[in-house]
Amino acid sequence: MTHLVFFCGHAGTGKTTIAKRLIGPLMRATGEAFCLLDKDTLYGRYSAAAMGALTGNPDDRDSPLYLQHLRDPEYKGLLDTTRENLELGVSVVVVGPLSREIRDRRLFDRQWLGIGDDVMVQIVWVYTSEETAHARIVARRNPNDAYKLTHWDAYRQRRFVPSGAAREGLLMFDNTAPTAADLDALLRAIVEGRSA
Template sequence: MTHLVFFCGHAGTGKTTLAKKLIGPLMQASATPFCLLDKDTLFGGYSAAAMAMLTGDPNDRDSPLFLQHLRDPEYRGLLDTARDNLELGVSALVVGPLSREVRERRLFDRAWLGIGADVTLRVVWVYTSEEMAHQRIVARGNPNDAYKLAHWDEYRQRRFVPSGDICKDLLMFDNTAPTRADYEALLARVVGEPPVAPAMLPPLPV
């Protein structure tokens, strides 16, 4: 059985770092190979070139123009790549904000994703406080964050905290200062039912 695991959340929450930390133990715990598909790695260079041509600013990754014309094709390519791997028997750990898709619960729609009932599906929402996220974005110094930081009040309006029915089956993970026990608990939930006892999980990197 293959697994499709999403690590979603706003910028600065540490999605990619968390995914890289857990993918090795996840492969061991599930006894299946995984590929890591990060939206920025797959499409960052293409989007930079496209925005440079359209606006003269290759780092313009959050403007209305980008969101209207490039956002959805990027995500569709990300999901198509994940599906190709699943069809080859390789599980996929997909990293990207995907906030709209979480809010609209598209990531739980197997028909929309194009996957069958034989794929184990998990969606993790990685979060931290707005202040902590802002600090991390500033500290990492990524040019792609320039638009966010210059228009923070506008950007922050797009940040939301899943609640109510949106949270059904959504695995919430506070990535502010997680402990080893927190990582182990998340890994157990991602692997599936019945839960894997933390003591039986492969060792996590420190």
């Protein structure tokens, strides 16, 4: 059995940091090879080039133009690459916001993902307060965040934390100030196939 682990959440929540911290322990705990597919690593340079050509601003990565024309093809490519690795017997850790896909429950749909029952899927929603996320985004000084920071009031309207029925099947992880014990508990939940 292969594993597919999503680390989802909004900008500044620490998705990539958590994924990179846990991928080695995941490999040791499962005895499986994993690859890490981070949407920004796979598509960041391409999106910057495309937005630079379209708008003259390569850092315009959260504008309506980007969201309408580039977001979905990036995610489809990310999932296509994920599926290819799984078909080769390589487990995958996927990092990306995937907020629409969480809200629409598409990540829970094996047919939509194009995967069989032999893949164990775990979806981790990484979250923190808006204030903490904003401070982290400012501190990391990534040009890709320029549009978000300039248009924070509009961006913050898209931020949400799944609640009620929307939490079903998710592993919720508060990444404000996690301890080693918190990370160990998350690792165990992923490996054992538990959800919140």
